[in-house]
Amino acid sequence: MILYVDAGTTWSKVCEFSPCESLFEDKFKKYLKLTKDNRKYYIIPSNLLKNAGFNFTAATGHMSKINLANENNYMNEVIALSKGFLVNNDKKSGLILDLGSRDAKWVKFNNGKFKDLDWNNSCASATGATIEMLLKFYEVSVDELEVTDEKYNITCGIFGLEKIMDDIANGEKANLAISKFLHGIAYNAWSFAKKPKEIYLSGGFCDNKCFTDSLSKYVKVNKLGRFVLLDGLMQEYNNLQLH
Amino acid sequence: MNNKKRRIIGFWGYPSLDLINKYKSIYPNHEWIDLDIDYGCPKLGILPDAYCKIVKNMIYNAIWLKDRIDIIIAPIGKEKCDSGWFAAKLLKDMGFKVEESIYEQLTRRNKISISTSNLPLRKKFELITADIIEQKHPHYEQSKPEFGFWGVPPNDLSVLELFPDNTHVYGWTRCVEAGVPGDIELEMFVDKDVPTVFYAQAFCAKTQLAKYLADKYNGLYVDIDDMVTNSVKYKIEAFIKLR
Numbered sequence: 318m319i320l321y322v323d324a325g326t327t328w329s330k331v332c333e334f335s336p337c338e339s340l341f342e343d344k345f346k347k348y349l350k351l352t353k354d355n356r357k358y359y360i361i362p363s364n365l366l367k368n369a370g371f372n373f374t375a376a377t378g379h380m381s382k383i384n385l386a387n388e389n390n391y392m393n394e395v396i397a398l399s400k401g402f403l404v405n406n407d408k409k410s411g412l413i414l415d416l417g418s419r420d421a422k423w424v425k426f427n428n429g430k431f432k433d434l435d436w437n438n439s440c441a442s443a444t445g446a447t448i449e450m451l452l453k454f455y456e457v458s459v460d461e462l463e464v465t466d467e468k469y470n471i472t473c474g475i476f477g478l479e480k481i482m483d484d485i486a487n488g489e490k491a492n493l494a495i496s497k498f499l500h501g502i503a504y505n506a507w508s509f510a511k512k513p514k515e516i517y518l519s520g521g522f523c524d525n526k527c528f529t530d531s532l533s534k535y536v537k538v539n540k541l542g543r544f545v546l547l548d549g550l551m552q553e554y555n556n557l558q559l560h
Numbered sequence: 561m562n563n564k565k566r567r568i569i570g571f572w573g574y575p576s577l578d579l580i581n582k583y584k585s586i587y588p589n590h591e592w593i594d595l596d597i598d599y600g601c602p603k604l605g606i607l608p609d610a611y612c613k614i615v616k617n618m619i620y621n622a623i624w625l626k627d628r629i630d631i632i633i634a635p636i637g638k639e640k641c642d643s644g645w646f647a648a649k650l651l652k653d654m655g656f657k658v659e660e661s662i663y664e665q666l667t668r669r670n671k672i673s674i675s676t677s678n679l680p681l682r683k684k685f686e687l688i689t690a691d692i693i694e695q696k697h698p699h700y701e702q703s704k705p706e707f708g709f710w711g712v713p714p715n716d717l718s719v720l721e722l723f724p725d726n727t728h729v730y731g732w733t734r735c736v737e738a739g740v741p742g743d744i745e746l747e748m749f750v751d752k753d754v755p756t757v758f759y760a761q762a763f764c765a766k767t768q769l770a771k772y773l774a775d776k777y778n779g780l781y782v783d784i785d786d787m788v789t790n791s792v793k794y795k796i797e798a799f800i801k802l803r
């Protein structure tokens with residue numbers, strides 16, 4: 318069984334190479350998102366994966382070293398993102414922004430040549446885990462979020478959370494307050510990436526329409542989905558021509 | 561630090577040569593201790609948590625070694641920072657004997673050899689800082705720069721081990737080797753075609769210079785508070801590998 322993993326803090330993205338059913342598929346069938354040729358793509362809660370006892374062929378991400386059969390097959394996340402972007406972008410030019418559970422990182426290329434990068438890994442304000450917690454706490458579904466013109470200033474995530482709580486206490490609907498928070502995250506992400514005119518977006522926020530619509534107020538957004546780092550990882554370790 | 565219980569002359573930054581020579585003459589058998597360095601002494605909570613780690617080292621090392629220190633030579637001019645000036649006042653107020661030093665001269669210059677050598681980057685920093693008190697100025701084999709590291713000696717020197725040996729030193733550390741720690745023109749000099757990491761200690765005023773120069777020369781801006789985190793290591797590793 319060949320398994321590649323982008324093991325994030327809360328969610329792990331896994332690609333399994335297997336022509337038939339496997340022990341892995343048996344265990345994680347409910348998390349299977351996509352099947353393509355002999356490849357099966359899963360999105361699995363990281364805490365389940367960590368304790369499942371599977372060894373991975375190669376890995377990237379915050380939690381990956383735990384389950385690696387050979388720790389030399391670990392790839393730095395920014396490098397995986399870069400390689401995944403180049404696999405997914407014929408022009409080999411542009412800026413790829415990955416928004417994860419707890420961090421944001423971007424890399425810029427021009428004709429396949431590295432130009433610039435940054436990685437914000439300290440502040441939780443610009444991350445998906447905060448949004449997931451807010452949605453759970455206020456019992457709001459992602460579909461209930463709607464784009465707002467107003468945005469919270471969330472340079473500091475703690476102040477942003479305080480603003481949500483204040484506004485909801487004063488009668489604001491929770492879905493609108495969280496939407497304003499999301500708008501603030503979108504604006505911060507764009508500013509963090511040095512305000513480009515076009516962004517290729519990677520990560521779980523690709524599935525959040527309110528976020529991508531908010532970001533589109535500032536920049537042209539191309540969604541590449543949640544498997545970009547996996548593509549980079551597989552390209553490196555299997556020399557795959559994925560697209 | 562020498563483990564023998566010798567009496568100590570404490571200093572930080574780059575004291576004036578006249579004062580160094582004066583106190584070598586007064587205390588010929590004393591050990592010179594660079595209070596900037598993190599020796600793992602107890603954290604005393606005297607300074608705010610969010611404050612420059614190097615200045616915390618200066619104050620906490622001094623208090624930790626108080627029984628052995630006879631004099632602290634305290635740079636307070638442009639070759640150090642306002643925090644050095646404040647630290648000198650605080651330590652005097654705590655009962656230390658402190659001699660303030662201003663060393664802003666620009667004429668008495670040493671030839672640069674370590675910064676541009678092929679020695680490991682960490683070794684370069686260790687030699688340059690050791691040279692402040694015991695000036696030797698040997699010639700080292702030179703290298704063509706593949707990368708640059710701009711900044712002060714980091715609190716966590718292990719970050720320097722990420723770089724190849726043909727990484728040249730810029731910024732304040734290069735000024736120290738040149739014997740002109742207050743030379744802002746030399747501090748802002750870089751080889752513009754050399755990919756350079758611009759480092760500053762978090763909460764240090766030099767973050768202003770580091771961020772500006774990183775943007776100007778398309779380098780990588782990095783600030784680190786205490787010890788380097790894996791994420792910062794990966795960011796630097798990606799910058800080096802993607803170039």
